[in-house]
Amino acid sequence: MxxxxxxxxxxxxxxxxxxxxxxxxxxxxxxxxxxxxxxxxxxxxxxxxxxxxxxxxxxxxxxxxxxxxxxxxxxxxxxxxxxxxxxxxxxxxxxxxxxxxxxxxxxxxxxxxxxxxxxxxxxxxxxxxxxxxxxxxxxxxxxxxxxxxxEITEDQQLITLLSKNSADERIAALLLSISSRNARRQLSANRFRLPMSRVDIGNYLGLTIETVSRVIGRLQKKSILQVDNKEVAILDFDALTEIAHTKVSHQEAS
Amino acid sequence: MxxxxxxxxxxxxxxxxxxxxxxxxxxxxxxxxxxxxxxxxxxxxxxxxxxxxxxxxxxxxxxxxxxxxxxxxxxxxxxxxxxxxxxxxxxxxxxxxxxxxxxxxxxxxxxxxxxxxxxxxxxxxxxxxxxxxxxxxxxxxxxxxxxxxxEITEDQQLITLLSKNSADERIAALLLSISSRNARRQLSANRFRLPMSRVDIGNYLGLTIETVSRVIGRLQKKSILQVDNKEVAILDFDALTEIAHTKVSHQEAS
DNA sequence: CGGCTCTTTGAATCACATCAAGGCCCGTGG
DNA sequence: CCACGGGCCTTGATGTGATTCAAAGAGCCG
Structure with missing residues (x-):
C-alpha cells in the first residue's frame, strides 16, 4: 500500500x-x-x-x-x-x-x-x-x-491477576502492560490510544464493562489518568504502579 | 520396586x-x-x-x-x-x-x-x-x-475458568480434570485421593478455603460427591460434568 | 436528523470474602 | 492410656466488591 x-x-x-x-x-x-x-x-x-x-x-x-x-x-x-x-x-x-x-x-x-x-x-x-x-x-x-x-509466563501472570487482584489492580496492571509494550517500540509510555473496546478489556480482565468504566472513572477522579474515550494519558505513573502493586515486570528476550 | x-x-x-x-x-x-x-x-x-x-x-x-x-x-x-x-x-x-x-x-x-x-x-x-x-x-x-x-492452552483454560466461572463450576472442573488425568494413567476416574490441601485448591482456583469447603459440602449434600477428607468418590459423573459446563476436554498429543 | 453502538452513572442484589468458633485427626509426651 | 497442642477442615454470621438491572448520555454514520 x-x-x-x-x-x-x-x-x-x-x-x-x-x-x-x-x-x-x-x-x-x-x-x-x-x-x-x-x-x-x-x-x-x-x-x-x-x-x-x-x-x-x-x-x-x-x-x-x-x-x-x-x-x-x-x-x-x-x-x-x-x-x-x-x-x-x-x-x-x-x-x-x-x-x-x-x-x-x-x-x-x-x-x-x-x-x-x-x-x-x-x-x-x-x-x-x-x-x-x-x-x-x-x-x-x-x-x-x-x-x-x-507466552506461558504471561498467561500465568494473568492467572494471578485474575485470581488475586481487585478490579482497580487489574485495570492498572493492564494499562501499565500496554504502556511498557509501547515504550519497547519507542512510543510514548504515557499517552496512547487503546485499540480495544471496554467490552474487550472486561473480557480480558474478567470484569463487566460497567466495572471497567467505573474503575477508569475513579482513576480519573484521582488525577492518575486522563481518559477521553480510547485516548489515555497516564498523569501519575507512580500512583498507577502503586495500585497495580502486582509486578508487571516486562522481561526481554536474552 | x-x-x-x-x-x-x-x-x-x-x-x-x-x-x-x-x-x-x-x-x-x-x-x-x-x-x-x-x-x-x-x-x-x-x-x-x-x-x-x-x-x-x-x-x-x-x-x-x-x-x-x-x-x-x-x-x-x-x-x-x-x-x-x-x-x-x-x-x-x-x-x-x-x-x-x-x-x-x-x-x-x-x-x-x-x-x-x-x-x-x-x-x-x-x-x-x-x-x-x-x-x-x-x-x-x-x-x-x-x-x-x-501448557499454554491449559493455562488459557484456567484463565477462562477464573474469569468466567462460579466457585461451584471451578471446583467441578478441577475434580473432572484430576479424574480424567487419573483415567489416562489407567487409574480410577471415580475414586481417588486428592494430594493437595484445601488451601492449595483455593490458591489454584482463586477461592478461599471456606468457599472450597462449602462447595464440596454442597456437592456432597446433592449426592454428587462423597468426600472423606482427601478421599473423593464421584457418585454422579454426569451431574458433575453438567455443573462444570466448561468443557475440560483432555486433548491427547497426536 | 434519526438510529446505531459504545460508554457512563446510579441503585439494588448477590456471590464470595471475612471474621469467628468449633470439630476432627494425629502425633507427642506425661 | 489419656491429655494436650497444632494442623487442617467445616460451619455459621456478617460484610463488601463486583454484578446486574436500568436508564440516559456521547460519539458515529447513513
Missing part, C-alpha cells in the same frame, strides 16, 4: 522496496535477533507477508486447522476463546513485534480466534518450515522456545 | 532393572512417543533420575537459574508463584507423565516454585541437551513444541 509510488519505475527492481526480515524495524522484538544475515535470509524466505487485514477481520478461528503462527507488524490483534455459552474470554492482546497462534501447536488446531482490533499487518510463519529451520539454526530454536515460554 | 524379585539372577545384568525411558510405563504420556528405539536411547542418556523427593521438599524455586525441565514419574507436584504480598498463586498441579518447569525457559530463571505434595519421583531433563537432541530428532522437537503449547 505504501509502496505504490514506486510502481512508476520500469526496472524490475520493485523487490527492493518489499518488507523483509532484515529491514524490519521490529526484528529484535520478533523472531530473528542475534541471527547471522544468511540465517535471517533463510527465515525471511519462509515468512509470508500477506495484505493488511482490516478491523474486525479474522486471522484464524478456534477449531481451524493450525498451519502457521503470526507476528504482528502493525496494528493490534485480540485472541479469544469462546465459552460454550457463547461468551468471549480474551486471552491476549498482541501488538507489533509480538507473536500469536502458538496455542494451536499442541493439537494442530487453533485453540483460539484471532481478530484485528484495527487495520493490521501480520507476517505468517508456516510452522512446519519454522520447525525445519529451527533444527538447522540452534539460535532460532532456542529463541522460539523462549517465545513460547514467555 | 516391583522388580526386586529378579535380583535372584546372578548375571551382571542389574542394569536391566533400572528405570529408563524405554521401559517407563509413562513413556507415551511424557516426552518420547513415536520415537524409534535408538532415539529413545539417546533421550534416555540425557535424562537424570534422581532419588525421590519427599513431601514439602522443593524441586526448584522461583528465581533459581533454569537448567532443566522435569517429568513427574510418581507422586505429585504443585507449582506456584508468590505474589509480592506473600500469597501463593498455584499455577498447576502435576501428576505422573506430566512435565513442568517450562516457564523458566524464557528468561533462564524459574518463574515459579515447585514443591512435592507427597513423596514423588521425577526425571530431570537438562534443557540444553534436550535442545541439541531436538535439533537432530524432528519428532522429538515437534513433540516438545506440542507439550509447551499444551
Amino acid at each position: 505504501d509502496t505504490k509510488i514506486h510502481l512508476a519505475s520500469d526496472a524490475p527492481c520493485h523487490h527492493d522496496f518489499k518488507t523483509n526480515c532484515s529491514n524490519c524495524r521490529l526484528n529484535t522484538l520478533c523472531l530473528p535477533l542475534s541471527l547471522e544475515s544468511k540465517d535471517i535470509d533463510a527465515l525471511d524466505a519462509i515468512v509470508q507477508r500477506s495484505k493488511p487485514i482490516h478491523k474486525n477481520e479474522y486471522l484464524f478461528h478456534e477449531g481451524d486447522v493450525f498451519n502457521s503462527i503470526y507476528a504482528v507488524r502493525s496494528g493490534s490483534i485480540k485472541a479469544f476463546a469462546t465459552t460454550d455459552d457463547g461468551r468471549e474470554q480474551v486471552t491476549g492482546f498482541y501488538f507489533p513485534g509480538e507473536l500469536l497462534g502458538m496455542d494451536g501447536i499442541s493439537r494442530n488446531i487453533h485453540a483460539s480466534t484471532a481478530k484485528a482490533l484495527e487495520t493490521s499487518a501480520v507476517c505468517e510463519i508456516p510452522f512446519d518450515s519454522l520447525g525445519e529451520l529451527s533444527a538447522k539454526i540452534p539460535n532460532l530454536q532456542r529463541h522460539f522456545f523462549q517465545l513460547m515460554s514467555r | 516391583d522388580t526386586k524379585i529378579h535380583l535372584a539372577s546372578d548375571a551382571p545384568c542389574h542394569h536391566d532393572f533400572k528405570t529408563n525411558c524405554s521401559n517407563c510405563r509413562l513413556n507415551t504420556l511424557c516426552l518420547p512417543l513415536s520415537l524409534e528405539s535408538k532415539d529413545i536411547d539417546a533421550l534416555d542418556a540425557i535424562v537424570q533420575r534422581s532419588k525421590p523427593i519427599h513431601k514439602n521438599e522443593y524441586l526448584f524455586h522461583e528465581g533459581d537459574v533454569f537448567n532443566s525441565i522435569y517429568a513427574v514419574r510418581s507422586g505429585s507436584i504443585k507449582a506456584f508463584a508468590t505474589t509480592d504480598d506473600g500469597r501463593e498463586q498455584v499455577t498447576g498441579f502435576y501428576f505422573p507423565g506430566e512435565l513442568l518447569g517450562m516457564d523458566g525457559i524464557s528468561r533462564n530463571i524459574h518463574a515459579s516454585t515447585a514443591k512435592a505434595l507427597e513423596t514423588s519421583a521425577v526425571c530431570e531433563i537438562p534443557f540444553d541437551s534436550l535442545g541439541e537432541l531436538s535439533a537432530k530428532i524432528p519428532n522429538l522437537q515437534r513433540h516438545f513444541f506440542q507439550l509447551m503449547s499444551r
